[in-house]
Amino acid sequence: MSETGPGQVRRSSTRLDSYVDRYAARTQGMTASEIRALFSVASRPEVVSLAGGMPNISGLPLDVVGKAVSTLVRDHGAVAMQYGSGQGDPRLREQICDVMRLEGVEAHPDDVVVTVGSQQAVDLVTRIFCDPGDVVICEAPSYVGALGVFRAYEVDVVHAEMDRHGLVPDALRQAIAATRAAGKRIKFLYTIPNYHNPAGVSLSPERRAEVLEICREADILILEDNPYGLLGFGDEPHRALRADEAEGVIYLGSFSKTFAPGFRVGWALAPHAVREKLVLAQESATLCPPSFSQMVVSAYLESHDWQGQVKEFREMYRERRDALLEALEDMMPPTASWTVPDGGFYVWLTLPEGLDAKAMLPRAVTARVAYVPGTAFYADGFGARSMRLSYCYPTPERIREGVRRLVGVIEEELELHQTFGTAGRPGVGRGYESPNTDLT
Numbered sequence: 031m032s033e034t035g036p037g038q039v040r041r042s043s044t045r046l047d048s049y050v051d052r053y054a055a056r057t058q059g060m061t062a063s064e065i066r067a068l069f070s071v072a073s074r075p076e077v078v079s080l081a082g083g084m085p086n087i088s089g090l091p092l093d094v095v096g097k098a099v100s101t102l103v104r105d106h107g108a109v110a111m112q113y114g115s116g117q118g119d120p121r122l123r124e125q126i127c128d129v130m131r132l133e134g135v136e137a138h139p140d141d142v143v144v145t146v147g148s149q150q151a152v153d154l155v156t157r158i159f160c161d162p163g164d165v166v167i168c169e170a171p172s173y174v175g176a177l178g179v180f181r182a183y184e185v186d187v188v189h190a191e192m193d194r195h196g197l198v199p200d201a202l203r204q205a206i207a208a209t210r211a212a213g214k215r216i217k218f219l220y221t222i223p224n225y226h227n228p229a230g231v232s233l234s235p236e237r238r239a240e241v242l243e244i245c246r247e248a249d250i251l252i253l254e255d256n257p258y259g260l261l262g263f264g265d266e267p268h269r270a271l272r273a274d275e276a277e278g279v280i281y282l283g284s285f286s287k288t289f290a291p292g293f294r295v296g297w298a299l300a301p302h303a304v305r306e307k308l309v310l311a312q313e314s315a316t317l318c319p320p321s322f323s324q325m326v327v328s329a330y331l332e333s334h335d336w337q338g339q340v341k342e343f344r345e346m347y348r349e350r351r352d353a354l355l356e357a358l359e360d361m362m363p364p365t366a367s368w369t370v371p372d373g374g375f376y377v378w379l380t381l382p383e384g385l386d387a388k389a390m391l392p393r394a395v396t397a398r399v400a401y402v403p404g405t406a407f408y409a410d411g412f413g414a415r416s417m418r419l420s421y422c423y424p425t426p427e428r429i430r431e432g433v434r435r436l437v438g439v440i441e442e443e444l445e446l447h448q449t450f451g452t453a454g455r456p457g458v459g460r461g462y463e464s465p466n467t468d469l470t
């Protein structure tokens with residue numbers, strides 16, 4: 031529908047969405063992600079999906095969880111099914127502090143705000159800090175769900191390059207200088223230092239100190255998003271940025287990958303003043319995070335060897351990572367390259383020159399393998415030569431089969447490229463030949 035004059039509404043028969051003229055301007059940035067469009071196809075059983083980042087929770091002790099849920103309802107149902115605190119359950123906030131201690135973070139439960147997954151924490155932080163046109167600096171590439179939030183709040187994303195040691199400090203310095211020279215306000219650096227989604231790399235210890243120093247000097251807040259922090263394949267978790275800087279860092283955590291995403295429990299740890307604003311924003315968004323979910327998570331942490339379970343998850347993911355790396359090593363053409371993750375769910379693969387992951391996707395799906403094209407992880411059209419491969423969900427055998435199918439498609443594309451000069455459609459955006467899509 032569209033307004034034609036005071037009180038008049040004209041129904042447009044030519045538009046699919048007849049409300050199109052009424053939406054707020056900010057909805058123009060809200061488009062279905064490339065991942066969403068893929069899910070319906072990639073979830074068919076005949077397709078090997080290396081696309082989705084769903085945690086593989088089949089190893090969870092469902093009997094233990096079931097017992098915790100029924101005890102909770104029987105003994106504390108009236109509280110668990112009631113509204114709760116806008117900041118989150120006090121007992122769970124204490125337990126969250128114990129969880130963060132594993133990464134060197136010393137925090138007080140008063141400074142923790144429980145959120146509906148860490149996704150909501152990204153939303154709330156953006157809501158309280160960003161006006162339209164403000165800048166958030168993100169790694170290149172960055173988490174597609176955060177880019178969606180930034181778009182929804184009409185934030186300008188400026189990407190800073192990464193390599194296999196994570197965010198490149200000089201690239202961060204340059205991004206800050208160039209943004210400020212253009213007269214724009216930088217509200218924060220959004221970073222995923224551990225087992226990056228989608229890049230599959232971790233920030234080196236030396237660079238952690240340097241990134242903190244750069245942001246301290248430039249007076250830029252850091253939003254440290256760390257849902258995979260306990261899913262490393264080494265002996266010890268990486269030290270959180272927040273462990274060495276309390277005032278300049280907002281830390282986000284989640285139980286989605288260490289327990290189960292269906293409860294939608296995550297959190298933000300913020301400097302005291304910011305915490306106040308976050309609680310107000312949380313109250314206006316949801317009144318309170320769900321009491322029931324929080325109490326189930328709390329009971330699980332209390333009554334189960336959850337760290338033993340996380341160790342099992344890590345071993346399972348490591349086996350799958352090894353299967354993927356081995357298959358890539360065995361089968362990929364020598365001109366492809368990829369990152370080697372030390373934890374988490376993802377490998378970032380850069381195709382041989384001249385190939386376009388997005389253009390190739392329909393042919394890959396026809397060959398019954400799915401991935402996420404690199405362009406999904408950039409706000410500016412980069413990434414066409416790259417793709418994210420997730421190894422978290424399929425079995426090692428299926429992963430190998432998926433790589434076999436993918437390599438078949440890539441080889442056909444290469445042949446086309448050699449015959450006609452371009453493989454399928456030419457690359458999209460400036461990133462087509464960009465070196466910064468190759469993190470290896």
Ligand SMILES: Cc1ncc(COP(=O)(O)O)c(C=O)c1O
Binds near residue numbers: 146148
């Ligand atoms: C980097 C990153 N941040 C945040 C999230 C959101 O996680 P959740 O809302 O389930 O806690 C994800 C999920 O995949 C992620 O990869």
